[in-house]
Amino acid sequence: MTHPFHPLRGREFEFVARRSNWGEDRVCFHDERGELKSLPAAWTDVVEPDPFVVMAAGRSPFRIQDLLALADVLVNLRP
Template sequence: MTHPFHPWSGREFVFVAVRQTWSQDRVFFVDAEGRQFSLPVGWTDAAAPDEFVAMAAGRCPFRFADLAELRRLIDGLADRLHM
């Protein structure tokens, strides 16, 4: 797990497979108790490094696409609150 804000960040799991499901590539793995989970491939080291993250070399904690998506979600919530 490489996603910096996930509670499992830094932990290692037994890799099962990468599959496309729920319209995205996901990593399937099992934990120490044998339970299977899946996470977006971008939250793990199973994917090639993101080009922006590699170029930013730690100088920028957020990708533009992620910030734009966050803005879209905030706007949607704001619209719902003003109804």
């Protein structure tokens, strides 16, 4: 788990499968009780790091596409 704000950050789990569930790229694993769980693949080290995040080297917690999406939402909220 690599997501910086997730309570399981830094924990390692045995990889079971990677699949598209609910229209999202997800990773399946068994938790400590043996239950099958899934998380967005982007929250794990299964996905290559975003080049912007790597280049920012911790200086920005946001990705460009997320900031652009936020800007679009804000524009649409204007009266």
